[in-house]
Amino acid sequence: MSRGQGNISPEELARAKTLLEHITSIFDTKVVGQSELRVSLVSTLLAGGHILLESVPGLAKTTAAETLAHAVGGSFHRIQCTPDLMPNDIVGTQIYNYGTGSFTTQLGPVHANVVLLDEINRSSAKTQSAMLEAMQERQTSIGGTEYRLPDPFMVLATQNPIEEEGTYVLPEAQMDRFLMKQVLNYPTGSEELEILNRVSTGAQDAEISLPSISIADVKYLQGLVDRVYVDTSVKQYIVDIISTTRGLGQYQINGLTDQVRVGASPRGSIALMRVAQALAIQAGRAFVVPDDVKHVRHRVLRHRIVRTFDALANNVSVEQIIDAVFDRVPSP
Numbered sequence: 001m002s003r004g005q006g007n008i009s010p011e012e013l014a015r016a017k018t019l020l021e022h023i024t025s026i027f028d029t030k031v032v033g034q035s036e037l038r039v040s041l042v043s044t045l046l047a048g049g050h051i052l053l054e055s056v057p058g059l060a061k062t063t064a065a066e067t068l069a070h071a072v073g074g075s076f077h078r079i080q081c082t083p084d085l086m087p088n089d090i091v092g093t094q095i096y097n098y099g100t101g102s103f104t105t106q107l108g109p110v111h112a113n114v115v116l117l118d119e120i121n122r123s124s125a126k127t128q129s130a131m132l133e134a135m136q137e138r139q140t141s142i143g144g145t146e147y148r149l150p151d152p153f154m155v156l157a158t159q160n161p162i163e164e165e166g167t168y169v170l171p172e173a174q175m176d177r178f179l180m181k182q183v184l185n186y187p188t189g190s191e192e193l194e195i196l197n198r199v200s201t202g203a204q205d206a207e208i209s210l211p212s213i214s215i216a217d218v219k220y221l222q223g224l225v226d227r228v229y230v231d232t233s234v235k236q237y238i239v240d241i242i243s244t245t246r247g248l249g250q251y252q253i254n255g256l257t258d259q260v261r262v263g264a265s266p267r268g269s270i271a272l273m274r275v276a277q278a279l280a281i282q283a284g285r286a287f288v289v290p291d292d293v294k295h296v297r298h299r300v301l302r303h304r305i306v307r308t309f310d311a312l313a314n315n316v317s318v319e320q321i322i323d324a325v326f327d328r329v330p331s332p
Contacts, residue, residue, distance in 0.1 A: 008227055008286035016224055016281055019217050026071040026210050031060050032198070033191040040182045040299055041068050041156070043278040045218065046225045049179025049271070050135050050155040052120075052303065057160060059184045065116040065156045073212035074113030075150065081123035087130035091140040092147070105142050110134050113150045113215070117157040121169060131155070132174050152218050172262065172306050179271050180296070181303040221281065228277035229287040233332035235273065237290060241297075242269045244325045245305055251329045259316055262306035271300045290331045297322050 020042065027038050037053075041064060044051040053061050062078065069076030079090060092108035109115065110131065117123075117131060134140050138149050157178070159170075175181070187195065198204040243249030246263030247256055276292035283292075302318045311321070 007229075008224060012224060013281075013284055013286060016221055017284055019213050019221060020282055022210070022213055023068075023071045026208060026212070027064070027067050029208055029210065030067040030204070031064050032194045033187045034060060034064065034184065037064055037182060037184060039279070039282065040180055041065075042282065043275050043296070044179050045072070045152065045154050046221050046278040046281065047179060047274040048152065048154075048222060049274065050157070050177065052175070052178040052181040053156060053158045053184060054161050054181060055158075055184035059186070061156070061158050061184065062116060062118065065114060067208070069112075069114035070208055070212055072113070072152075072218045073214050074152070074218070076114045076116070077109035077112040078116040078118060079109050081117055081119050081121075081127070083122060083124060085123045085127050087127050090127065090131055091134060092142045094143045103143065105145070105147075107142075107147060108140070110140065111147070111149060113152055113154065115153075115155045117155060119160060120157040121159045125171075128170060128174065132177055135177060152215065152222065175303045176265055176267050178303060180275065180299045182299050183302070224281055225274070225277045227286075228280050230273055230277065231287070231332075234276075234288050234290060234293065237329065237332050238269050238272045238293060240329045241272070241293075241325055242266075244329055245301070245321075253324060253328050256321070256324070259308055259311040259321055260305055261308045264301055264304040268301055268304045271304075272296065275300055294326060294331075297326055 023042060024038065031038070037060075040051060045068070055061065065078070066076055079085075088108070090108045090110050092106055092111070094103040095106055096103055120128060120131070123131075134149065135155050138151075138153060139146050140149065141147075186192075195204070240249055240251055242264045244251045244253065244256075244263075245260065245268075247253075247260065248263075272293055273288070275296045276288045279292045279296060280286070280288050298319050301322050305318050305321060307316065307318060307321070
């Protein structure tokens with residue numbers, strides 16, 4: 001079956017619902033609230049992409065990554081990015097054995113199913129490029145030999161928006177490689193109270209008792225996402241949205257070019273469709289509806305639109321621009 005053209009049976013949707021509910025149950029044992037974060041992480045995994053998380057420290061980004069890896073039965077590595085981190089520290093290196101007079105290969109921490117790049121903007125541009133190359137090519141090259149990364153493979157990169165000293169901002173072209181950018185907010189009062197209760201009772205540090213699903217189950221879910229039907233009208237809707245962000249097409253917005261320097265790339269079109277397909281599976285549907293596209297608009301497009309200096313000076317948020325585009329383009 002080609003992507004987006006196959007039929008999904010009710011039995012397959014029922015099995016997907018059971019697997020996704022199990023992932024949610026495991027996630028809820030460790031992470032309080034943050035339901036949108038869970039949806040974004042699961043959608044990214046099912047769509048075969050990578051995600052950029054932005055928030056102040058202490059909002060459970062590391063806990064969420066570890067819990068997701070446990071939920072899917074995958075391996076997990078955390079890389080703390082620092083200015084002196086080198087590409088070999090991530091992808092791996094060759095070590096000379098004086099006893100045998102030969103080199104042995106030591107694979108780096110990027111060789112895992114789920115990789116957390118903590119504070120990616122603290123690593124140098126050279127190291128960022130090495131990591132982003134691994135994300136794109138799904139392989140590393142050590143000593144002239146290529147090593148495939150595990151399948152599935154997903155990177156969660158985090159960055160702190162309030163601290164800029166000693167950081168290296170990700171270029172727009174590299175940001176575009178992330179399927180989504182999720183901005184985390186503070187928990188509500190009741191959620192924070194629940195966090196304190198879990199810490200005081202030891203529940204937060206307890207081992208997860210629920211069994212994981214398998215890597216085979218994850219691949220099954222990814223296969224279903226590939227088969228979710230996307231109607232031509234929905235595809236055209238996505239194309240019109242992306243064209244409008246560039247100041248092109250039939251639904252142009254007056255003054256948009258004064259606010260937007262660079263619109264979304266074709267990766268933005270693909271990301272909107274793929275994430276909408278993943279969202280449809282989580283909703284128990286075998287087809288995409290326009291509301292799926294609308295629901296993920298901010299997290300898919302906020303890092304793909306480059307604002308002008310005037311927009312930055314006037315505090316025009318990228319989310320306002322995205323909302324204006326979606327208001328202008330009629331829904332099918």
